[in-house]
Structure formats: C-alpha cells, structure tokens
Amino acid sequence: MQEPIVEFELTKEFRDRFQEALDSRDEAFIRESLQGIKAADITALLYEFNPEEAKYVMDLLPIEMQAEIISDLDSDTRKKNLKVYQPHEISEFLNHLASDDTADILHELPVKEREEVLSGLDPELRSQVIELLRYEENVAGGLMAKELMKARYHWSVVQCIDEIRKQAENVSKFYAVYVVDDQDKLMGRVALQDLIITDARTIVGDICEKDIISVETYLEDREVAEIMRKYDLESVPVVNVQGQLVGRITIDDVVDVITEQAEEERQAMTGISEAVEEDDSVWRNARARLPWLLIGIFGGLMNAKFMGLFEVQLARVTAIAFFTPLIQATGGNVGIQSSSLIVQSLANPNFVDEGLWKRLIKVFFVAILNGLFLSVLVLGANVLLFGEYTLSLIVSIALFSVVVFASFIGTITPLVLNRFGFNPALAAGPFITTINDLLGLTLYFLTIRLLLI
Amino acid sequence: MQEPIVEFELTKEFRDRFQEALDSRDEAFIRESLQGIKAADITALLYEFNPEEAKYVMDLLPIEMQAEIISDLDSDTRKKNLKVYQPHEISEFLNHLASDDTADILHELPVKEREEVLSGLDPELRSQVIELLRYEENVAGGLMAKELMKARYHWSVVQCIDEIRKQAENVSKFYAVYVVDDQDKLMGRVALQDLIITDARTIVGDICEKDIISVETYLEDREVAEIMRKYDLESVPVVNVQGQLVGRITIDDVVDVITEQAEEERQAMTGISEAVEEDDSVWRNARARLPWLLIGIFGGLMNAKFMGLFEVQLARVTAIAFFTPLIQATGGNVGIQSSSLIVQSLANPNFVDEGLWKRLIKVFFVAILNGLFLSVLVLGANVLLFGEYTLSLIVSIALFSVVVFASFIGTITPLVLNRFGFNPALAAGPFITTINDLLGLTLYFLTIRLLLI
Numbered sequence: 047m048q049e050p051i052v053e054f055e056l057t058k059e060f061r062d063r064f065q066e067a068l069d070s071r072d073e074a075f076i077r078e079s080l081q082g083i084k085a086a087d088i089t090a091l092l093y094e095f096n097p098e099e100a101k102y103v104m105d106l107l108p109i110e111m112q113a114e115i116i117s118d119l120d121s122d123t124r125k126k127n128l129k130v131y132q133p134h135e136i137s138e139f140l141n142h143l144a145s146d147d148t149a150d151i152l153h154e155l156p157v158k159e160r161e162e163v164l165s166g167l168d169p170e171l172r173s174q175v176i177e178l179l180r181y182e183e184n185v186a187g188g189l190m191a192k193e194l195m196k197a198r199y200h201w202s203v204v205q206c207i208d209e210i211r212k213q214a215e216n217v218s219k220f221y222a223v224y225v226v227d228d229q230d231k232l233m234g235r236v237a238l239q240d241l242i243i244t245d246a247r248t249i250v251g252d253i254c255e256k257d258i259i260s261v262e263t264y265l266e267d268r269e270v271a272e273i274m275r276k277y278d279l280e281s282v283p284v285v286n287v288q289g290q291l292v293g294r295i296t297i298d299d300v301v302d303v304i305t306e307q308a309e310e311e312r313q314a315m316t317g318i319s320e321a322v323e324e325d326d327s328v329w330r331n332a333r334a335r336l337p338w339l340l341i342g343i344f345g346g347l348m349n350a351k352f353m354g355l356f357e358v359q360l361a362r363v364t365a366i367a368f369f370t371p372l373i374q375a376t377g378g379n380v381g382i383q384s385s386s387l388i389v390q391s392l393a394n395p396n397f398v399d400e401g402l403w404k405r406l407i408k409v410f411f412v413a414i415l416n417g418l419f420l421s422v423l424v425l426g427a428n429v430l431l432f433g434e435y436t437l438s439l440i441v442s443i444a445l446f447s448v449v450v451f452a453s454f455i456g457t458i459t460p461l462v463l464n465r466f467g468f469n470p471a472l473a474a475g476p477f478i479t480t481i482n483d484l485l486g487l488t489l490y491f492l493t494i495r496l497l498l499i
Numbered sequence: 500m501q502e503p504i505v506e507f508e509l510t511k512e513f514r515d516r517f518q519e520a521l522d523s524r525d526e527a528f529i530r531e532s533l534q535g536i537k538a539a540d541i542t543a544l545l546y547e548f549n550p551e552e553a554k555y556v557m558d559l560l561p562i563e564m565q566a567e568i569i570s571d572l573d574s575d576t577r578k579k580n581l582k583v584y585q586p587h588e589i590s591e592f593l594n595h596l597a598s599d600d601t602a603d604i605l606h607e608l609p610v611k612e613r614e615e616v617l618s619g620l621d622p623e624l625r626s627q628v629i630e631l632l633r634y635e636e637n638v639a640g641g642l643m644a645k646e647l648m649k650a651r652y653h654w655s656v657v658q659c660i661d662e663i664r665k666q667a668e669n670v671s672k673f674y675a676v677y678v679v680d681d682q683d684k685l686m687g688r689v690a691l692q693d694l695i696i697t698d699a700r701t702i703v704g705d706i707c708e709k710d711i712i713s714v715e716t717y718l719e720d721r722e723v724a725e726i727m728r729k730y731d732l733e734s735v736p737v738v739n740v741q742g743q744l745v746g747r748i749t750i751d752d753v754v755d756v757i758t759e760q761a762e763e764e765r766q767a768m769t770g771i772s773e774a775v776e777e778d779d780s781v782w783r784n785a786r787a788r789l790p791w792l793l794i795g796i797f798g799g800l801m802n803a804k805f806m807g808l809f810e811v812q813l814a815r816v817t818a819i820a821f822f823t824p825l826i827q828a829t830g831g832n833v834g835i836q837s838s839s840l841i842v843q844s845l846a847n848p849n850f851v852d853e854g855l856w857k858r859l860i861k862v863f864f865v866a867i868l869n870g871l872f873l874s875v876l877v878l879g880a881n882v883l884l885f886g887e888y889t890l891s892l893i894v895s896i897a898l899f900s901v902v903v904f905a906s907f908i909g910t911i912t913p914l915v916l917n918r919f920g921f922n923p924a925l926a927a928g929p930f931i932t933t934i935n936d937l938l939g940l941t942l943y944f945l946t947i948r949l950l951l952i
Binding site for chain 2: 274346354371375387412419432480
C-alpha cells in the first residue's frame with residue numbers, strides 16, 4: 047500500500063545535481079529522479095533549464111505528461127521552449143490536451159506555424175479548436191473548453207449514463223451533465239451525484255436543476271471570474287446568442303484569471319510597464335522600469351522649472367525650500383490612498399453606483415478631517431522646531447489644500463481611466479504621484495505668493 | 500420550459516424602490532421582487548440596508564436561503580446583522596450550513612454567545628464544529644469542512660454508491676470519494692465519474708487513484724491555495740499528523756483566500772492601515788489613512804530639519820532647491836519598483852532561492868543601467884534648461900547614486916520584513932517612499948558638500 051504523496055520540494059541542491067546530470071546526459075539519473083513526481087513539479091523544474099535541456103528531459107517522459115507540462119508552463123517560457131520543436135511534434139502534444147488549452151497554445155504561435163500545427167491535430171479537436179480560435183482570449187469564448195457532458199431533456203438516467211461512458215475518455219474533469227433541448231438550447235444541469243442516486247428510469251428533464259447561471263461567449267473574463275466567485279460555481283456553461291450550449295468554463299481557469307489580474311494590478315500600481323519577473327534578464331528588468339521612471343524625471347524637471355519661477359522668494363527666505371518634501375510626500379500618499387480605494391470598489395462590480403457627486407462629497411469630508419488634523423499637527427511641530435510663525439502657517443495652509451486636492455485627483459483619475467478603458471490601477475502608482483508632486487508644489491508656492499511676499 | 504437565468508443586476512432604481520417598500524413594510528412587493536432571485540444576489544442587496552431592515556427581508560425567505568445569505572455576507576456586515584438575532588435563531592441558520600461555514604461564523608461571535616449558539620446546534624454538526632474551532636482560521640484545519648464522502652479500501656463499488664446515497668443529504672457539493680483504510684488513514688480517491696462507469700462488483704481499492712495530493716491540518720492557507728492552483732485541484736483532502744483523513748477543502752474557499760490576499764497586499768502597498776472600503780463611514784476612512792500619512796509627515800519634518808543644516812549653501816545657490824523633487828521622486832519610484840518585484844517573487848513559492856548575493860548583484864546591474872541612462876538624460880536636459888554646469892553635474896551624480904541605493908533598499912526591505920514575519924508588501928508603499936525621500940536628500944546634499952561648496 048502506497049502513502050498519499052505530499053508536495054515535492056524543489057531545492058537548490060536538487061537543481062544543481064540535476065544540471066550536472068543534464069550536462070553529462072545522465073539519462074539513468076534523470077529518469078530515476080523524475081519517478082513519481084507530478085507534472086506540475088516537473089514544470090517548475092523546467093523553468094531552471096534552457097529549451098534544449100528542457101526538451102531532453104521532456105523526451106524521457108510519456109506523451110500525456112509532456113502535454114500537461116507544456117500546457118502548465120507560463121506563456122513566455124512555452125514560446126521559448128516550443129521553438130526547438132517541429133510543428134508535427136507540437137501537434138502530437140496538443141492531441142493530448144483539452145480544446146481550451148490547445149487554443150491558448152495555438153494563439154501564441156506565429157500564424158504560419160499555427161496552420162501547420164492545426165493540420166496535424168485529430169479532426170475532432172481541430173474543428174473544436176478552430177471554433178475557439180475565433181474568440182478573443184479575454185472573453186468567455188476564449189476561456190471555455192468544448193469538451194463537456196451533454197444530455198437531451200427527454201433522455202432517461204440510463205441513457206445519460208451510457209452517454210457519459212462514451213464521452214468519458216474525452217472529458218477529463220467534469221462535475222455535471224448539461225441538459226439541452228433538440229435545438230441544443232441549454233435547459234439546465236444534473237449534478238453527477240444526483241445521477242448516481244436516482245432511479246435509472248427517471249427522465250433527465252425531471253431531475254435537472256433549471257434556473258442555472260450561464261454566461262454568453264462575449265462576456266469579459268473578469269466578469270466570468272466575478273460570477274463564478276459570487277455564486278460559488280465550480281463550472282459554468284457558455285451559451286451563444288441563440289442560447290445554445292457551446293462550451294463550459296471550469297474554476298481552475300478562473301483561478302488563473304484572478305491571479306493574473308492581481309499581478310497586473312500590482313505592476314500597474316508600482317510603475318512596472320511590462321510583465322516582468324525578477325528572474326528575467328537584467329536588460330528586460332531595466333527596460334520594464336524605464337518608462338515610469340522617465341515620466342517621474344519629466345515631472346521632476348517640470349518641478350525644477352516651476353520652482354525656478356520663485357527664485358527671488360527662495361533666495362530671500364531659504365527655509366521655503368525645507369518644506370517642499372513634506373508637502374509633496376503628503377500629496378503623493380493621499381493621492382495613492384484615494385485612488386487605491388476607488389480601484390478596489392471598481393474591482394467589485396457588486397456595489398451600487400452611488401453617482402460621482404455623492405462619492406466626491408464623501409472623499410471631500412475625509413480629506414477635510416485628515417487635512418485639518420495633519421496641518422494643525424505640522425503647525426505645532428514647525429513652530430517648535432523652526433520657530434518661524436508666518437512660514438509655519440503657510441506650510442500648514444498649503445498642506446491642508448494639498449490633502450484636499452490630492453484626494454480629489456486620486457479619486458477622479460481612476461474613474462476617468464476606467465471610463466476610457468484603461469486599467470484604473472495605473473492611477474494608484476507613479477502617474478498619480480507625479481501629478482500630485484506638481485500639484486503640491488503649485489499650491490505651496492501659490493500660498494507663499496498670497497501670504498508671504 | 501424555463502429559460503436559464505442570467506445574472507441579476509442590482510440597479511439604483513431597484514434599490515430605491517426596495518427601500519420605499521421596506522419603509523412602508525410592503526410585504527407583497529418584497530416577496531414578489533425576490534421571487535426567483537438567487538441567494539448571492541439577495542446578499543448583495545442586503546448590503547444596502549440596515550440590520551433591522553435586513554432581518555425583515557430575511558424573515559420572508561425560506562430558512563435554507565437565509566442560511567446561505569448569512570454565510571455569504573462579508574464578516575463585518577454579518578457581525579452587525581447578527582446583533583439583532585437571538586442565539587437560538589442563529590443556531591437555526593447554522594443547522595443548514597456546512598461545518599466550515601458554521602465554524603467561520605462562530606469564530607466571529609463573542610465567547611458567551613458562541614457557547615449558546617453551539618448548544619443549539621444539531622449534535623453531529625456540533626461535534627464537527629467543536630473540532631474545527633480548535634484550528635486557527637488561517638491554516639488548512641480552519642479552512643476545511645468535515646463533510647466528505649469516505650469509503651473503505653475493501654468496499655465494492657455498490658457498497659460505495661449505497662454509502663453515497665446515505666451521505667448525500669449532508670454533503671452538498673462533492674467531486675470525489677476519498678478512500679481510507681480501517682484506521683481512517685487516507686489511501687486515495689475515486690472520481691465520481693469513475694464510479695459511474697465502473698462495474699458494480701469492482702473493489703474500490705482497485706480503481707482508486709493512489710498518489711494523490713493531501714495537505715496537513717496546520718499548513719498555512721496561502722500554501723494550500725498555492726498547492727491547489729499549481730496542481731489544478733478542485734478539492735483537496737486534509738490529514739492529521741497520523742495521516743488520517745479529517746476533512747476536505749474545496750476550491751471556492753481557496754478563491755476567497757486568493758482574493759483576500761490580493762486585497763491585503765494592495766492595502767499594504769498603498770498605505771491604508773486597516774481593512775476599509777470606500778463605502779465605510781467617513782470617520783473610518785479617515786482613520787484608516789492616518790497612520791501612514793503621519794509617518795510621511797514625520798519623514799517630511801525630518802527632511803526639513805535636514806535641509807536646514809544646509810541653509811548657508813541653499814542661500815548661496817538657490818537653484819539647489821529646484822532639484823530636490825526630481826531626486827526624491829526618482830528615488831521613490833525606483834524603490835517601489837524594486838520592492839514590488841521582490842514581493843512578487845516571494846508570493847510565488849515555486850522559485851528556487853537564488854541566495855541574497857546573486858539577487859543583489861542583479862539588482863545592482865539593473866540599477867547601474869537605469870541610473871546611467873537617466874543621469875545622462877537629466878544632465879543634458881539641465882544644461883539645456885538651466886545652463887548651470889556644476890550644479891547639473893551634481894544633480895546627475897546624486898541621481899545616479901539615488902537610483903542605485905534606492906534599488907538596494909527596495910530589494911532588501913521586503914526580504915527583511917518577510918524574514919521577521921511581516922507582510923512584505925508593506926515595503927512597496929509609503930514606508931519605502933519615506934525612507935527613500937530621506938535617502939535622496941542625504942545623497943544629494945552629500946554630493947553638494949563634496950563637489951560644490
């Protein structure tokens with residue numbers, strides 16, 4: 047009797063030992079060490095090696111496992127690794143994958159190669175995949191798989207189970223049988239457990255659950271994710287505009303959507319402009335960071351030019367310069383906080399849209415409260431630390447205005463970005479900070495102009 | 500024949516009309532408008548009303564639906580809403596929920612009320628829940644449900660199906676039967692579809708999949724999520740240290756873990772110090788923002804004090820002040836980018852730990868590349884815009900140093916926070932910006948001291 051295995055852990059020692067075995071083409075060691083390891087673990091291991099080495103390892107594995115690994119790899123690595131394969135070899139993998147995974151991989155190939163790979167697919171898979179390739183990758187049609195269990199409304203449970211027997215080899219994971227009418231229109235679903243516990247002569251239409259959630263092919267992937275999360279669905283049927291059942295989406299695809307979204311949002315927020323990972327090359331890392339740094343630099347130069355207009359005042363009261371970092375940092379922080387909260391509520395489509403005005407009024411009150419608190423605090427601190435009454439008052443007035451205006455900009459920017467179809471999370475990063483830096487400086491020197499000189 | 504329903508949309512008009520109906524206790528309207536709506540949609544609607552109004556709506560619904568809604572609500576709202584219920588009413592709900600959801604809700608109640616509610620539970624559920632309450636909420640034991648389908652190794656498929664018939668009313672969603680030996684040790688699993696298509700006399704032990712993934716009760720929830728994502732599992736069995744099957748975790752629980760994690764990370768990154776939503780009160784919104792703003796203010800005051808030490812130099816060359824925003828903003832941006840990439844790779848436990856040195860050396864090269872590029876660019880721009888050669892050179896040298904040092908601090912801070920058990924995402928927010936503001940200023944004035952005066 048065998049123990050249930052626990053997760054395989056990829057250690058640096060194992061990686062190094064494996065690299066040695068690869069260098070010396072030590073097939074025996076490699077075969078032995080891959081014994082009993084799951085495909086997902088081999089995938090993780092392959093990230094450590096170059097495409098030729100990865101192919102050498104893959105060639106020692108059963109074709110089903112190779113297919114699973116290819117499908118598991120992240121898109122960038124897969125593109126790189128597949129370069130060392132012939133189109134007919136790729137077709138061979140794909141013939142062991144589900145239609146949705148096959149379509150995802152084909153999307154990544156150059157058009158010419160895609161056609162060659164397509165022509166090597168089994169006829170049924172090919173026609174399924176050709177249908178899937180019509181959809182954008184970020185809509186329900188692009189997420190769905192064609193493989194599903196389908197039963198007619200008037201079938202008996204016995205007929206249904208017979209059909210499952212026939213279809214079982216094509217459908218690897220299923221939780222329910224979808225029930226359709228003679229025009230393939232989706233009518234409902236029967237849970238597998240209900241098929242097991244129901245009398246064999248019962249008509250499927252009588253035991254099927256009827257008011258089920260389905261999604262249309264063109265629904266955006268993040269909306270599909272939200273629906274599955276909200277209604278706790280492990281799979282959801284996809285229908286076309288005629289209401290005909292055309293595919294199904296399973297929760298594992300949606301988990302990937304959620305994870306990718308969170309990652310995209312983080313990158314947008316922290317000013318990294320292309321998908322990049324710490325272990326990508328130095329060059330790529332540098333390039334991904336540059337665009338936002340340049341925007342920051344441009345903002346900084348504008349700041350310098352602007353301050354130059356006040357050279358006379360600065361020369362007279364040098365201490366004016368001391369407080370620009372305080373004003374700007376607070377503006378930046380308030381702006382990011384505000385936009386982050388808006389991004390959060392935009393990500394949650396459940397909320398009832400309160401209308402722009404109600405929102406702004408609320409943000410305004412929060413800003414007044416924090417602005418008052420901080421500016422009184424800073425007034426006290428400045429009088430104690432620097433003893434300059436007029437300047438301290440000016441700093442506090444500017445600080446208060448900055449908190450209010452930065453809240454406003456932080457609130458409005460993600461809403462505007464979202465309206466025009468950009469990722470609103472962009473507003474929770476360097477973009478908003480750059481704007482608020484300039485804003486802070488302007489308000490500060492405006493106050494100085496009005497009150498000091 | 501009924502159409503499969505699509506998602507219900509909560510509009511402002513409907514909400515307002517519903518509020519009117521609630522104010523006039525218009526039972527007929529409320530009953531009618533809730534007809535055919537799913538529990539998850541009613542949950543979304545209830546967020547719009549106060550606890551008494553919510554209870555009024557709930558009381559018009561079947562008890563199973565009430566239970567589902569209570570379990571769907573977010574923790575804060577649930578706590579508020581349950582205040583208007585008696586302990587025995589709460590027990591009634593819970594008797595219609597699974598053990599994991601029941602335990603989650605009990606965790607939120609005050610100890611005395613928890614005991615009263617526990618005593619009102621059905622004996623079986625009570626003993627299951629008492630076991631679950633022993634675990635921390637953020638480990639596998641705290642996520643798992645006790646309800647599962649269990650079969651002995653030596654049973655036949657027929658015995659197994661009989662047992663499913665008996666257990667089916669307690670277990671609402673299941674995808675597999677777990678196979679155990681006589682000591683309850685987990686041996687493997689059988690997919691429901693395999694039970695359907697296999698001959699009834701087959702022994703379960705012969706058709707069960709044996710090398711399955713399981714998790715131990717004390718495994719952290721984010722690790723459970725990572726394992727389920729990696730291996731594409733829709734449910735995972737939980738075992739105790741003796742390897743005995745004690746529960747199972749389903750993918751929907753894990754989707755919640757992933758979503759919460761992303762939200763927590765965003766809040767940490769954007770300087771919001773307690774879980775808060777845009778629609779919470781003005782007071783709460785203001786309070787959640789203050790701590791990080793105060794840290795920013797403190798940093799700003801230190802900046803001011805520090806610049807004060809260079810009053811003589813500033814008075815002589817006012818233009819020095821023009822470039823502090825440029826230097827500080829770039830330092831802030833570089834720091835956040837660096838820490839964001841480290842946070843990302845810390846969140847992905849698949850990577851092989853390269854060792855601190857290798858990491859730092861890479862970060863160093865990226866910083867050199869970007870630092871050189873930016874400082875040459877700024878040198879050119881400054882000479883063109885301001886024509887001050889020495890100061891322009893100083894600014895570029897300081898800028899270069901800031902890019903290098905801020906990269907270093909942005910890399911090391913999340914690693915240190917992580918080592919000491921804090922959320923590393925904290926380092927991708929106001930914290931790192933405040934440190935880098937001070938760092939930028941120090942490097943800038945240090946360069947001035949060395950080269951200018």
